[in-house]
Amino acid sequence: MxxxxxxxxxxxxxxxxxxxxxxxxxxxxxxxxxxxxxxxxxxxxxxxxxxxxxxxxxxxxxxxxxxxxxxxxxxxxxxxxxxxxxxxxxxxxxxxxxxxxxxxxxxxxxxxxxxxxxxxLRNMDEVLDLHQEDFDVTVEPGVTRKALNSYLRGTGLWFPIDPGADASLCGMAATSASGTNAVRYGTMRENVLNLEVVLADGSVFHTAGRGRRPRKTSAGYNLTNLFVGSEGTLGILTKATLRLYGIPESMVSAVCSFPSVQAAVDSTVQILQTGVPIARIEFLDDVMIGACNRFNSLSYPVTPTLFLEFHGSSKSLEEQVSITEEITRENGGGDFAWAEDEEMRARLWKARHDAWYAAQALRPGCKAYSTDVCVPLSCLPQIIVETKEDLMRNHLTGPIAGHVGDGNFHCIMVLDPDDPDEVQRVHEFTERLARRALAMDGTCTGEHGVGLGKRTLLREELGPQAMEVMQRLKATLDPKNLMNPGKVL
Amino acid sequence: MxxxxxxxxxxxxxxxxxxxxxxxxxxxxxxxxxxxxxxxxxxxxxxxxxxxxxxxxxxxxxxxxxxxxxxxxxxxxxxxxxxxxxxxxxxxxxxxxxxxxxxxxxxxxxxxxxxxxxxxLRNMDEVLDLHQEDFDVTVEPGVTRKALNSYLRGTGLWFPIDPGADASLCGMAATSASGTNAVRYGTMRENVLNLEVVLADGSVFHTAGRGRRPRKTSAGYNLTNLFVGSEGTLGILTKATLRLYGIPESMVSAVCSFPSVQAAVDSTVQILQTGVPIARIEFLDDVMIGACNRFNSLSYPVTPTLFLEFHGSSKSLEEQVSITEEITRENGGGDFAWAEDEEMRARLWKARHDAWYAAQALRPGCKAYSTDVCVPLSCLPQIIVETKEDLMRNHLTGPIAGHVGDGNFHCIMVLDPDDPDEVQRVHEFTERLARRALAMDGTCTGEHGVGLGKRTLLREELGPQAMEVMQRLKATLDPKNLMNPGKVL
The missing domain is CATH 3.30.43.10 (Uridine Diphospho-n-acetylenolpyruvylglucosamine Reductase, domain 2)
Structure with a gap:
């Protein structure tokens, strides 16, 4: 109609x-x-x-x-x-x-x-084409990740990319989102097969051709991945064809405490090196785990902590877990607190996903702002230690949570927006943090995108030549600069 | 100097x-x-x-x-x-x-x-920066995949993308190559972190910023994946930063014969559905396995066949193999012919990798040309059966080998280049095959690229709007049309 x-x-x-x-x-x-x-x-x-x-x-x-x-x-x-x-x-x-x-x-x-x-785009919220045998589905832009996973219930399939928020899947594509499962399943970049796009002049096209959904292709330029991460500045995403995954036979989660940031990160690197196909490996610093304890009435030790999750067959999980336990023990990690059934797992991950609110609850009435740098794995201990020192030196509240399997972490800055001095100190801190990541071959944004806040940092990260290439692409697809102007570039 | x-x-x-x-x-x-x-x-x-x-x-x-x-x-x-x-x-x-x-x-x-x-670019053949702990390396454009893996010997790391030929890694990036391991490790699209590019005007830039190598990023447009697969038409790739992987503790390979194409492909779909992290799953039709037998003095049954490989810890391999055996048995597959030690595995995969020469040996003095379509998994049995009928009807020699875990397969057409009638029949056959793939939501090229041969098919696959977007991108980055003119678009 x-x-x-x-x-x-x-x-x-x-x-x-x-x-x-x-x-x-x-x-x-x-x-x-x-x-x-x-x-x-x-x-x-x-x-x-x-x-x-x-x-x-x-x-x-x-x-x-x-x-x-x-x-x-x-x-x-x-x-x-x-x-x-x-x-x-x-x-x-x-x-x-x-x-x-x-x-x-x-x-x-x-x-x-x-x-x-x-x-x-909230009124365009239909799941359009589910191909169970082919592990793919096409969704309209109003479909959120939780809505899709509800729709998939009973099929044995799921869409695992999980940025925490119940974002729309096309919104997740637009910001190149990822989250806790990316270490195993990749980011939106690896999981979008095709996009329907409306350009600024109203013309409509499909990045991989209408209805196409091969698992891989070498057919021309990768337009799909040009629009994934374009943050609304190149076109409007009106459909996304996504990869799906079989729901693993078993999942187990665990929490493990460490004597130091170095010990937690060393464990992460070693776990990845052994090839354990870990599904989630999340770091929380002492301040963050303390906040989670208070917010969720938990009693984890207030030290650097890893939240882990393993996906696979029951038998393969045994082995994954035993290798991981051995590595964490050798690095001085404490005993694993286990969650095997779904309710326990949900409770454990709720604690992690509530980190944002737990952080805010440290200072009622304040607002939260999340930094989002990503560095090569080996640089994580140094950048986290330096960042914690910086926070202390500047009397700032910024508990740390991170997807350490990817080298990506966040300081959840809790600040009084009416205190201009604190706002300024937070601003200067986040710029220092981003530049620290850049000095370590990293990026100023691992998954939140550039938006408004990181345009200057983007220029520093990419250099003038790459910026100019991006600007030329933007100008050719949106010559009047109508698509989400003032963002990214 | x-x-x-x-x-x-x-x-x-x-x-x-x-x-x-x-x-x-x-x-x-x-x-x-x-x-x-x-x-x-x-x-x-x-x-x-x-x-x-x-x-x-x-x-x-x-x-x-x-x-x-x-x-x-x-x-x-x-x-x-x-x-x-x-x-x-x-x-x-x-x-x-x-x-x-x-x-x-x-x-x-x-x-x-x-x-x-x-x-x-063969004189630029240095491996520049190996970061073992971070699982990444940067190579000059003359470094081939075998040269890189030789360089990595002893580090516990490898670069698994394997298109068969010992191609240069930047060449592989340029054509968005993949090959037998893609079902587990992805294609070049998923494994290039950064590229140094020289544009047609001689300007140099880095797609993700100079020296950057985070595992994931949301920093601006994904220029890396715009140049991966651009086939030399947008710029010259002069450096690639690649993801590396830990060499699995164990690898085992096996060969399994099936009563029909359907049985082999059904097994593939079911293996993927159970989440077995299979590393290679290669299909050979009866003609192809017969050719391999003759070329390598082997004696596999001349029926549709899967070559499989499993990577992981010894214990996880046991389970992967036992699940896979159960599935293949239920689909009427024969007993597994095993290869566990490196020499046996090398011999088995040599048979697969020699498919090209084995096909050519069917008709000495003739030339080989490989088709390269990719379709959703569930369409594989139908397209393979129809394609075999088409080959027979037209008296063409085209044994089939495919990376069926990705839905990608090749007919290795063996033809007499001096017989214009046969050349014409092969041409018409390959166009019919590509259009059959397009009618099944697939692509005319899964991994070989468009080059010269598939420009018309590309237009059919993508539609005029997506083609126009690609042409606009080309025109803005190479306004004089100097970069590899006449290819892709």
Whole structure:
């Protein structure tokens, strides 16, 4: 039905293009927006277009500390044809387009810096094509990872990429998300087979060709991975075809305490070296585990800690676990606290996933901001030790949690947003941390993306030549700079 | 020393730019090339520039049936500064640039369709930075996969991607190669962390920033994977940073015969579904196994066959093998022929890797050409059965070998190149095969790339919109269309 609506709307002549289209900020006063809104309504109906302040505010922020930058209008398309028609209107009026999934991003990626139109994709929430035997599925952009895994219940399959938040899968693709399972299953980069994309001019294409889903391909440029991680700056993702995995026969989780950061990280490196196919290996520093204890009424020793998870057959798990235990013991690790049944595992991982709230609870009323560097494994002990010293020296609260199997870790900075001195100190700390990672051949963002917050650091990381290549790609796919302007580059 | 040479050459003023730069084909007559060659010599010395017919012929062909298209001149740069200086000269004179690794490609990717300059990268053959603890290494473009694995001997690490030929690693990156181990370790797309690239204008950049090697990153657009698979049409790869893996404690290989294609492929799907982390699972049809028997004096039953390999600890192998045996038995598979020690394994895999020569030996004096489609797993039995019928109907010799864990398989077409009727029938057969794969949501190339041979099929596979996006990317990075012109797009 939605598509019939679009076709009829597209038959109507759009209003004339207004002058002054290169304005920095679009406002209701100019008349441009009113005409665009009328056109949006002809595509999506009154219920598909919202100007309400609360709705706009809700779509102008994510879970980061970046201030809310509400769009001028929020549209709620119901199908790709509507997305395309709405994008064409934006293109005609030169209005910025900001795609919006669940708003769970962490780098200010959805703020409407220059006003414009937020495309909320929540009404496009169908799981479209499940191919069980081929281990793949196609989803609309409103489908979240938890919704997909609910849908898959009973099939023996799952989508394991888990950034913590119940983000939309296309949003996860847009930020190249990963999370706790990446050490075993990879990131979104390795798990997206195809994307349907609407470009700034409203044209629609499929990065690997319509409906294609081979496990591997050498057919032309890897457009799929150009759009994975593009953070809405190249196009709107309206469908994603994803790899699925068989649910392992067994999973066991464990917690292990260590005398030092070095001992925990050395254990991690050795576990990976032996080829144990560990599914999760998460580091929490003493401050973080203390916060988790308080928040979840637990009593783990307050020392550097690893949360581990093993996936496989019962028999292979025995061996994985016994190798891992031997390595941790040799590094001075304590006894494993086990969780074998699903409820116990869920409780254990809840403690890890609640780290964000546990950290915030250290200072009620304060806000949290997560750093996100990633370095080669061997550099982890040094960077974590230096970072903890830096936090202490600057009287900052920043418990550390990390996906250490990938060399990726976060300081969850808890700060009083009304204390300008503290805000400044946090800002300077995060820049020092990122530069410390860069000095160790690492990156300023392992999984949160660049968004608003890391544009300067990105330039330092990549150098002017790679930045120029990115800018050329952006200019050729979005010559009017309408797609999520002011982000990434 | 090379770099000092370059700097001194660059200080000299280059000759003036000739007129008529948009010629289709560059020849020695115009004088342009002589001036360019003089400039090349000032950069790379006399020994770094070759005009000899034999050398040019050798650099104008790969291992495919595409006819030799020799370049006008071959240059042998010794460092990235030389590559950049030589590219700048080509850019100034608008001469095509064709990067050349080992010439082991299979789609005519190195032919100098419009003449121009072949950049042979064989003199840049150093392994530059091995980080054992971080499981990564950086190599120059002349380093082959076997040379890297020799270099790694004794470290406990290896680079497992194995397309059969001893290709250069940057060549493998350029064609997005994979091969027998991809089902376990992925393709080049998943295993390149960073690339140094020289663009058509001679500018140099690093896709993930100079020296960076985090295991994962969300820092800006994924330029690394834009250049992996670009087949020399976007830039020259002058360094690759690769992921390495711990050598498994044990490896065992086995051969198993089946009553039908369906039984072999059903076994494959079920093995993958149970989550057995199989390292190789290779299918050979009856014709192929018969050819292998004759070529290597073996006596495997002449029926559809799987070659399998398992990597892991001794204990985990026991379980992997017992699950696999149970599955194959239930599908009517015969007993496993085992190879546990390295020599036996090498002999077994030599039989598989010799498939190309074994096929050619079916018809001495004929040439071989390999098709390369990839489809979703569940479509494999149907496409293989239909393809075998097609071969029989058209009296063609095309034994089948495939990386069935990925849904990827090859018909090794053995044909008399002097029989125009047979050449035509092979051509029509391969197009039908590719279109059969496309009709099953698959791709016309799983790992060989597009090169010369599959440009029309690529357009059918991707559709005009995705092709246009690729063309726009090409035009923005190589506006003069100097990089390997006439390939891919």
């Amino acid at each position: 939605a598509c019939a609506l679009v076709r009829s709307a597209l038959r109507r002549k759009p209003p004339l293009q207004p002058a002054g289209a290169d304005r920095r900020r679009y406002s209701l006063r100019s008349g441009t927006l009113e005409r665009a809104i009328a056109a949006f309504r002809s595509v999506s109906g009154d219920e598909g277009v919202s100007l309400g302040e609360a709705v706009r505010e809700q779509h102008g922020r994510d879970e980061s500390v970046h201030k809310c930058r509400p769009p001028d209008v929020v549209v709620f398309p119901r199908c790709v044809e509507e997305v395309s028609a709405l994008a064409k209107i934006c293109h005609q009026y030169q209005l910025p387009i900001i795609p919006f999934g669940t708003g769970t991003g962490l780098e200010g990626g959805v703020g409407a810096l220059k006003g414009g139109v937020c495309f909320s | 090379a770099c000092a040479l370059v700097r001194s050459a660059l200080r000299r003023k280059p000759p003036l730019q000739p007129a008529g730069a948009d010629r289709r084909r560059y020849s020695l007559r115009s004088g342009t090339l002589e001036r360019a060659i003089a400039a090349f010599r000032s950069v790379s010395g006399d020994e770094g520039v070759s005009l000899g017919e034999a050398v040019r012929e050798q650099h104008g062909r790969d291992e495919s049936v595409h006819k030799c298209r020799p370049p006008d001149v071959v240059v042998f740069p010794r460092c990235v500064e030389e590559v950049s200086a030589l590219a700048k000269i080509c850019h100034q004179y608008q001469l095509p640039i064709i990067p050349f690794g080992t010439g082991t490609g299979l789609e005519g990717g190195v032919g100098a369709l419009k003449g121009g300059v072949c950049f042979s």
